[in-house]
Amino acid sequence: MDTVWILVAEAARARILSCQGRACRDLKELEALVHSESQARGRDLTSDRPGRSWANTAGDGRHAMAEPTDPAAYELVRFAREVVKRLDAAHHQGSFKHLVVVAAPAFLGALRDAMDRPLAQTVRAEVAKNVVKIEDPEKLRAYLPDFIY
DSSP: OOEEEEEEEOSSEEEEEEEETTTTEEEEEEEEEEOGGGGSOHHHHSSSOOOEEESSSSOOOEEEOOOSSOHHHHHHHHHHHHHHHHHHHHHHHTSOSEEEEEEOHHHHHHHHHHOOHHHHTTEEEEEEOOOTTOOOHHHHHTTSOSSOO
16 A cells, blocks of 8 residues: 655645555644744844945935845745655655645745655645644545545
8 A cells, every 4th residue: 555645734834644545544643844933023034124225326315225035935935945855855765655735825836846856746636725723634634635646
């Protein structure tokens, strides 16, 4: 029987669950990952105020320089890479054969971007829903396809 891993994730939290076979019965949680930086406010993630610059070389007006990237978006991408790194290591060890991803829509896109081809080929289904707070495996099972592969 083939092992199926289910990743349930959002920008600040991810859970990895496991089940066996096409029908994915006996769903059980293997581990949880938490990224506290994703829960912080943008101003708490940066060290200081943005710098200031002259509006032009001849003028005397000054303005604040914009942040090069949004700190919250950066942390989302960083956590997505961390989760994918964990999945990739498990895939290379042979811990699972099929993967189902249930994630908040923005985080799902970040996960897709971070996956390499071998890991992406194990994905059998994607669900763009934020259900990471649902603890009961039976309630979570209702969001998954009837047959995984």
